[in-house]
Amino acid sequence: MNLNSPRGHRVLALIVAGLVGVATLSACGSGSDTTASGPTVTIAHKFGETKVPADPKRVVTVGYNDQDFTLALGVVPVTTRAFFDSYDTLPWVQAQTGGKGVPAMQGDSINYEEIATAKPDLILAIYETIDRKTYDRLSQIAPTVIQSAEYKDEETPWNVQLLTTGKALGREAQARALVTKVTGAIDAAKAAHPEFAGKTLVVDYGPENGGHYLLGANDPRRALFDALGFGAQDTVGDVSEEKLGLLDRDVLFVEGATRSQLASSPAFTRLNVVREDRTLYTQFDSPLAGALSYSGPDALLYAIKVVVPQLSNALTGKPVADLAGA
Incomplete structure (x- = not known):
């Protein structure tokens, strides 16, 4: 996993295509x-x-x-x-x-x-x-x-x-x-899970060595969560152990570490979102992590099937499954 990334003839027509979707499709002139x-x-x-x-x-x-x-x-x-x-x-x-x-x-x-x-x-x-x-x-x-x-x-x-x-x-x-x-699949998921509306979901991307990186709204790596109606936290980028309270929102999605790998951090384990089982974990080598990070159409369809039920469980008090191999 590579994390060091943070992309003549006269034109005859410029077409701006409007679709009802997750975002305004005006970039395809x-x-x-x-x-x-x-x-x-x-x-x-x-x-x-x-x-x-x-x-x-x-x-x-x-x-x-x-x-x-x-x-x-x-x-x-x-x-x-x-x-x-x-x-x-x-x-x-x-x-x-x-x-x-x-x-x-x-x-x-x-x-x-x-x-x-x-x-x-x-x-x-x-x-x-x-x-x-x-x-x-x-x-x-x-x-x-x-x-x-x-x-x-x-x-x-x-x-x-x-x-x-x-x-x-x-x-x-x-x-x-x-x-x-x-x-259509996203709209169906939103209709089936009204509990997503108005909730804030934090993506903790690649926590390691006590460091945590929060993805912001409009980052393609959290595109599915945004599309499902979840809001993002205001803080974007690296967060120290001393400021882990920024992760304590409605749902936490940890991409790149398991529960056991983060168990040694007292600041992390005492977060309400962790203690109350409203946290989802997956590792970078899982298909789900790949689906969310690449976010192509087939990747998104895969991720919808895997993660939507667990997001619902996190918000309705049901047990959340381990997604390390999902």
């Missing part, structure tokens, strides 16, 4: 054009626009979770950015790749040499903080799609990312169908 080499699609982003050849065959994903969105649309990247070591073992990845998984770049940083060697005709770098220099360098290799200027770096909503990816891959209709499927 695009148009179409035709060049000597064939038709193209134009994707608007924070540094301007990128013309993508129709039906790209060789796709490289540079964002930490971008591969999860291409796989859901039936495209296996020729190389990807490494994130979770266990990615290839996740159930939806196994299903989408026939058990083969996806090749990953070496190292933690963007490996330009490997990207160039892969000879891509499209680079996706949406879930990553991409500056102008990095964008220009990637664009010298192949057309590069990054996030819209409408969102902060690494805060593009999952449905916007999916529609942007679908547009770039020439699979927009498929992407829209997946948005509808996932938002």
